[in-house]
Amino acid sequence: MWFDTHAHLDMKEYDHDRPQIIERVFRQGFHGIITIGIDLISSRKALALARLYRRVWATVGFHPHDASSFQEEMLQPLEQMAQDPLVVAVGETGLDYYRNLSPPKVQREVFRKLVGLARKVSLPVVIHDREAHDEVLTVLKEEKAYEIGGVFHCFSGDWEMAKKCLEMHFFLSITGAVTYKKGSVLEEVVRRAPLDALLLETDAPFLTPHPFRGKRNEPAYLAHTAQYVAGIRGMAAEDLSRAVLENTYRAFPRLKGL
DSSP states (O other), X not given: OOEEEEEOTTSGGGTTTHHHHHHHHHHTTOOEEEEOOOSHHHHHHHHXXXXXXXXXXXXXXXXXXXXXXXXXXXXXXXXXXXXXXXXXXXXXXXXXXTTOSSOHHHHHHHHHHHHHHHHHHTOXXXXXXXXXXXXXXXXXXXXXXXXXXXXXXXXXXXXXXXXXXXXXXXXEEEOGGGGSSTTOHHHHHHHHSOGGGEEEOOOBTSSOOTTSBTBOOOGGGHHHHHHHHHHHHTSOHHHHHHHHHHHHHHHSGGGGGO
């Protein structure tokens, strides 16, 4: 079955029914959920949730929106948490030039520090890239992130961008956004990318897939995105499930030991 590789279970949108949300996923036969840290506080919450719920794992990271609030001394607790076997990646981290809630220069500095942390602890990196494709690739190349691997979360580039990511052996993670517009550049990426390079995620509570768009997203809705992706690729959902699950364990090697 499915594995949601990117959700934000710590967010307030789930405060009134978090246990039910998680129970619903596993009742449907899901293999797991990775809940994502986006700053020091949310990274702590993500790890706490991973310790509380079986088959929930965590990441520790710092989102580009919040880069202005990053302080050097935050690296130590992030590194300490990253040693926990339940933490499977460093991120979410990267560049967001769409909203620019932190200055681009500061975003780049924090991104480099987080990639450096990922290299130090030998974990893959979960990459946020919005309207910053070239600069994200530059940082990843210069910091040798290809040596540790990682995932382009909520991939939003075209096929040319996808090829550059694939050349560096990064995975491309697909969200419910692929269901929004037929014939989109994202559909082309899904159709042309090697099957062994694809992951699936919800980015819940955001990016709810059709036909639930407008509602709060949740990991259980991943099945709808998966069915859509299977249709684009002209394959059975069961075959997609097996392939993407195998990809997930390759993308996040710590999962294999748990």
